[in-house]
Structures are given as C-alpha cells and as structure tokens.
Amino acid sequence: GENVEQHPSTLSVQEGDSAVIKCTYSDSASNYFPWYKQELGKRPQLIIDIRSNVGEKKDQRIAVTLNKTAKHFSLHITETQPEDSAVYFCAPHNAGNMLTFGGGTRLMVKP
Amino acid sequence: DTAVSQTPKYLVTQMGNDKSIKCEQNLGHDTMYWYKQDSKKFLKIMFSYNNKELIINETVPNRFSPKSPDKAHLNLHINSLELGDSAVYFCASSLDVNEQFFGPGTRLTVL
Numbered sequence: 001g002e003n004v005e006q007h008p009s010t011l012s013v014q015e016g017d018s019a020v021i022k023c024t025y026s027d028s029a030s031n032y033f034p035w036y037k038q039e040l041g042k043r044p045q046l047i048i049d050i051r052s053n054v055g056e057k058k059d060q061r062i063a064v065t066l067n068k069t070a071k072h073f074s075l076h077i078t079e080t081q082p083e084d085s086a087v088y089f090c091a092p093h094n095a096g097n098m099l100t101f102g103g104g105t106r107l108m109v110k111p
Numbered sequence: 112d113t114a115v116s117q118t119p120k121y122l123v124t125q126m127g128n129d130k131s132i133k134c135e136q137n138l139g140h141d142t143m144y145w146y147k148q149d150s151k152k153f154l155k156i157m158f159s160y161n162n163k164e165l166i167i168n169e170t171v172p173n174r175f176s177p178k179s180p181d182k183a184h185l186n187l188h189i190n191s192l193e194l195g196d197s198a199v200y201f202c203a204s205s206l207d208v209n210e211q212f213f214g215p216g217t218r219l220t221v222l
Contacts, residue, residue, distance in 0.1 A: 098168070104152050
C-alpha cells in the first residue's frame with residue numbers, strides 16, 4: 001500500500017498567522033490530492049483538492065501546492081482564525097479505489 | 112437532505128456479540144467505503160466497494176464484512192466483537208476518484 005506521511009502532527013499558531021501542513025506520499029501513480037478538515041466530534045469534510053496536472057490551487061484563505069516530482073503536496077492557510085482549529089488530513093489517491101489517509105495534523109489557532 | 116447517513120449513531124455492546132452498522136447514500140455515487148477512526152484519530156480505510164469489485168484492506172480481520180444490497184447501501188457486519196474494535200466507524204461515498212462524502216459516524220464501544 002501507499003505510504004503517506006503528514007508533518008507536523010500538531011501545529012499551534014497565533015490568530016492571523018499562516019499555517020502550512022505537508023504531505024508526502026510514495027505512489028507515483030497518485031493523481032488526486034485532497035485535504036480534509038475534521039472538527040471535534042464531526043465528520044471529515046473536503047476543503048480543497050488538486051489534480052496532478054496542476055501545480056497550485058487557491059480558494060480564498062486556503063491553497064494547495066503540488067510537487068509531483070518530489071511526491072509531496074502542502075496545505076496553506078493564511079490569516080488563520082479560531083474556527084480553523086481542527087484536525088487536517090491529506091489523502092493522496094490513485095486510479096484504484098483504495099486510498100490512504102495521512103496521520104492527521106492537529107491545528108490550534110490561539111486568539 | 113442527508114447525503115450520507117449511518118445508523119446507529121452510538122452502539123454499546125458486549126465482547127463476543129455480533130453487530131451491524133447501516134449506511135445509505137442518496138448522491139448517486141458509484142463507490143462506497145468504510146473507515147475506522149481510533150482514539151488517536153487515525154483514519155484507516157477498511158473497504159472500498161463499487162458495483163464491480165470489493166477491495167479489502169488486508170489488515171482488516173475477517174470478522175468484519177461489508178454487505179451491499181444495492182448501489183445506495185453498504186452495511187458493515189462485525190462478528191465476535193473485541194475490545195479493540197471500539198472506535199468511530201465512518202461510511203463514505205464518492206463518484207469515481209473524487210471527493211469523499213462522509214456519514215456522521217457511529218461510535219462503537221465494546222465492553
């Protein structure tokens with residue numbers, strides 16, 4: 001199976017600062033790269049995704065960058081707010097229907 | 112309208128019992144999944160199923176079995192429950208290699 005690692009496992013930032021979470025994967029056939037956010041006691045929900053033919057994608061304060069050569073992609077959150085506090089998961093996905101989630105990053109935004 | 116629903120929300124049972132968790136999606140998706148999330152928040156895929164094939168994560172004990180009566184349902188049966196099965200179980204669905212839509216989760220506690 002695919003090896004997926006997320007770093008850091010916990011991240012504490014001050015409100016208004018930026019946060020970056022990195023995901024590395026092993027399967028060069030991966031072609032879909034989503035990030036999910038899971039708030040406490042809730043289900044994971046997609047916040048942004050990118051496909052292998054694109055290097056960067058932005059949606060307001062959130063962006064994802066992809067480096068297929070190095071096999072990693074990153075989640076960038078700017079102007080963090082307390083409601084950004086959650087656990088974030090990457091889940092690189094290939095054409096098959098078995099995917100692997102990263103170990104999660106707990107982001108804490110201090111007001 | 113609820114996109115992906117699961118029942119029950121909470122399940123408390125004794126070791127050795129057999130139990131089932133039901134999942135339904137009304138999104139018209141072709142693939143459904145079961146995930147286990149342990150106390151450390153690791154999300155592990157257990158099964159992936161579409162109308163063509165069932166893919167089983169090889170680490171899942173054969174006490175766990177998915178049953179799909181039709182495209183909109185994927186139920187999870189667990190035999191001879193063990194203490195280590197205590198976790199939150201999420202059902203999800205997707206249309207091919209795309210965003211996963213998760214159900215609200217079922218918190219299983221084995222006593």
